Amino acid sequence: MSMRGAARATPYLFLAPAAAIMAVALLYPVAYMVYATFLDWNPSQRIGEAEFVGLRNYAFLLQDESFRESFVVTVKFAAIVVGAEMVIGVGLALLLDRRIRGMSFFRTVFIMPMMIAPIVVGIMWRYMYHPSVGPFNRLLKALGLEPVPWLSDGSWAFASVIIADVWQWTPFIFILALAALQSLPRSALEAARMDGASEWQQIWLIKLPLMAPVLVVTMLLRLIDAFKVLEVILVLTNGGPGLSTEILSLRISRTASEFRELGVAAAMSNLLLLMLLALTLAMFFYAKFAEARAQKQRRVAAAAAAAGA
Amino acid sequence: MKQSIKQAAAAAAAFALAGGPAFANPYAPYAGDTLVVNFPFSPHYDAVMKIIPQFTEETGIEVEVDQLQYLKMRERQTLELTKDRGDYDLIGYVVFSKADYVYADQLENLARYFMNPKLADPSYDPDDLIDAYVYNIGFAGGNKGYLEGKTGSLFGIPFGSETSILGYRTDIFDKHGLKVPETYDELLDVACRIPQLEPGMGGLSSRAASGHHASHAFLLHLAPLGGRIFDDNWQPIVNNAAGVKAAEALKTIVDCGPEGSETFGFAEAGAAFLQGQTAMFLDSTQFAGQVNDPSKSKVAGKVGWALHPRGVRRGSQTGGFGIGIPKNAQNKEAAFLLLQWLTSPRVDKMIALAGGNPSRFSTHADAEVNAKFPHMATFGEALRHADPDWRPIIPVWGKINADLGTSLSKVLTEGLDVQEALDGVAARTSDVMREAGYYTWD
Known part of the structure; x- marks a missing residue:
């Protein structure tokens, strides 16, 4: 090999060990999972003993009503919680982006739910929703109102898991939104104020558009997370009543442990993975697009400034 | 070398216990061995935990217990039983695991242990075990594959059944x-x-x-x-x-x-x-x-x-748990001795007095057990109507x-x-x- 060839190969040589570790640690398990989707595999068998069934697991899932129901529940859940969390989280950030006494204390309090282990969150809310001793129903009864069947009615149970998730994860959006707000160029805001923009105009026309790249990434991160949520729902409702809160990750876990169908569970995981992959790609392309647009704007601004001078 | 010293010591202990060579101690060959067992958390097994030290005292066989929540236990066992050499010598299993484990050929058929004169205790009295529990939890291969029947045989003994x-x-x-x-x-x-x-x-x-x-x-x-x-x-x-x-x-x-x-x-x-x-x-x-x-x-x-x-x-x-010996266990004979000891009439009563669920008719009828737990007689009556086919x-x-x-x-x-x-x-x-x-x- 020539000197130049060797020099060109050097970086790849240095990268090789890391690449090898990535391949083994990251790709191998994924490949294993994808391979398992083609098997009729129960957990009492070793993977080698499982029968190869081609696409049967996928075909089964596509006509399985329970899977479809749980898919719809998952999409509905993710859309509603992320929507609600975005509105509340960003709203709170806009409200609290100012100098108030004891602000750092409040900020810490606001992000506390996020730090609690999900199983504990589940147990806590399960107690609060308890039909007779839970604080919610006791309060309702004390006010002379009808108690609410928080977890024992399909629609209420769905609302209850949404409330718990919004409670836990709004702070995530809140801190990211607050960080984004605080890094906005003050000059733009000052200019807007001097031009007489009202508070609302500042929010709609200046703050939100400038925060948009951060918000979109935050939203996609939350969406990915919401598609995979398991513990809180497991503890709160275990998917019930009926299948009203049986989210995909819960169905995957039940398929593997209760139904003992590892192949079908793998196929479901794979579909979930593909969906999340699509979301991640969307996030990636949005970031690229936003960057390109920002660069173009900067160029236009620079050109305008140059022309003005 | 270490093994032979252990055996010699065990033999000496056996000799001392039995009082002479004519009455060999059946536990002697296994004295000093350590059994690893996997049990669920349940009121019955909590009572069992109080009795196990006595087994070690009587036999010289050590017992290590890995106690898990029953669904976790099932998950652990599912993985454990597919290994070439398993870590568990004796397992408590949930009744619905019977079908999975027996079908995957992961549990020992108990016939060859009960046939072995060096292992089987003549005073065991198998007929005293509650029929419905035995067929529901321990038996496989009979009618419908999971019930009593001429083609079936025994893979476990009810233990903590209900x-x-x-x-x-x-x-x-x-x-x-x-x-x-x-x-x-x-x-x-x-x-x-x-x-x-x-x-x-x-x-x-x-x-x-x-x-x-x-x-x-x-x-x-x-x-x-x-x-x-x-x-x-x-x-x-x-x-x-x-x-x-x-x-x-x-x-x-x-x-x-x-x-x-x-x-x-x-x-x-x-x-x-x-x-x-x-x-x-x-x-x-x-x-x-x-x-x-x-x-x-x-x-x-x-x-x-x-x-x-x-x-x-x-x-x-009919439900609850049974105990069986995994196919991939390391100390199967000693495990059988523990299984037999735990479910013997004498120990069944000891466990009942400690708050467990007995597996024998005699324990349900026992005066001492009834004096401590007055409900036991009603439970014994209920058992006569227990239906082993209440769920497939x-x-x-x-x-x-x-x-x-x-x-x-x-x-x-x-x-x-x-x-x-x-x-x-x-x-x-x-x-x-x-x-x-x-x-x-x-």
Whole structure:
């Protein structure tokens, strides 16, 4: 090999060990999972003993009503919680982006739910929703109102898991939104104020558009997370009543442990993975697009400034 | 070398114990060995833990116990049993694992141990073991593959098994002059009268949460009301008149039960009864140990026990745990000695006195045990009516069980029509059974 060839190969040589570790640690398990989707595999068998069934697991899932129901529940859940969390989280950030006494204390309090282990969150809310001793129903009864069947009615149970998730994860959006707000160029805001923009105009026309790249990434991160949520729902409702809160990750876990169908569970995981992959790609392309647009704007601004001078 | 020293020491110990070479100690060859066993957390096994040190004392065989929550235990075992060399010498298993483990050839057939004169204790008295438990939990390969029958054999011994029993509040029943229900009609009538007589109190505490719990509660009523999941040709008949009646019974019980009982699991149903929120409890005998424990119960001393009411027949549940020896165990013979010791008449009684669930008729009839636990005689009577076929123990049951449980939950919470729900379960069960090859011979 020539000197130049060797020099060109050097970086790849240095990268090789890391690449090898990535391949083994990251790709191998994924490949294993994808391979398992083609098997009729129960957990009492070793993977080698499982029968190869081609696409049967996928075909089964596509006509399985329970899977479809749980898919719809998952999409509905993710859309509603992320929507609600975005509105509340960003709203709170806009409200609290100012100098108030004891602000750092409040900020810490606001992000506390996020730090609690999900199983504990589940147990806590399960107690609060308890039909007779839970604080919610006791309060309702004390006010002379009808108690609410928080977890024992399909629609209420769905609302209850949404409330718990919004409670836990709004702070995530809140801190990211607050960080984004605080890094906005003050000059733009000052200019807007001097031009007489009202508070609302500042929010709609200046703050939100400038925060948009951060918000979109935050939203996609939350969406990915919401598609995979398991513990809180497991503890709160275990998917019930009926299948009203049986989210995909819960169905995957039940398929593997209760139904003992590892192949079908793998196929479901794979579909979930593909969906999340699509979301991640969307996030990636949005970031690229936003960057390109920002660069173009900067160029236009620079050109305008140059022309003005 | 170390092994031979150990054996020599063991032989010396055996000699000392037996008093002479003519009465060899059957445990001697294994003295100094360590058995690793996997047991669930349950009141029965908690009692067992108090007795195990005595085994070591008597035999010189050490025992290490890995105790896990029962579903975690099942997961662990599933992985453990597929290994070439397993870590566990003896396992406690959930009754529905029997089908999976035996079908995957992962449990030792116990015949060759009971045939081995050096291992089998002549005073073991196998006929004293409760029939329904043995067939339900330990037996495989008989009728339908999971019941008693000429083609079956023994893979485990019931240990920590349970049946269903009716607990009722004697104070409430006395106060209103109520008769303890003996039939299903009486049961449903009383269950719905109690909320009127005692405002704020539910009739009967039942589990009903979506999935396994709702299914279990339904099955409790299905057998006494004359129903079954399958006919003799594996065709689902869960949607026949008896099935509908059982589901309606469940709905009545839940509607007249304590507030929020649609989401109760076993623990919550039990807690509601212990907290005095309901007047009756109909479920596993496993629960009985807590009733008179004042730290857990507000109804201590106020609970009477009666047989699971009769529908068109008697048929209380059979369930709980058994113990068996994994195929990949390292110390199978010593494990058998432990299994035999734990389930022997003498130790069965010791465990019962420590708060466990006995597996033998003699223990249920024992005067000392009855003096300490007066309910034991009723439980012994209940066992005569225990139904080993109250639910099918086949590998695909997990899936059918989940479907049944979610459909019933829809009946209880979303007002789905009973017949429609059960018809759906029957149709889907039929597909599952076809897929699993049960109709190959049709």
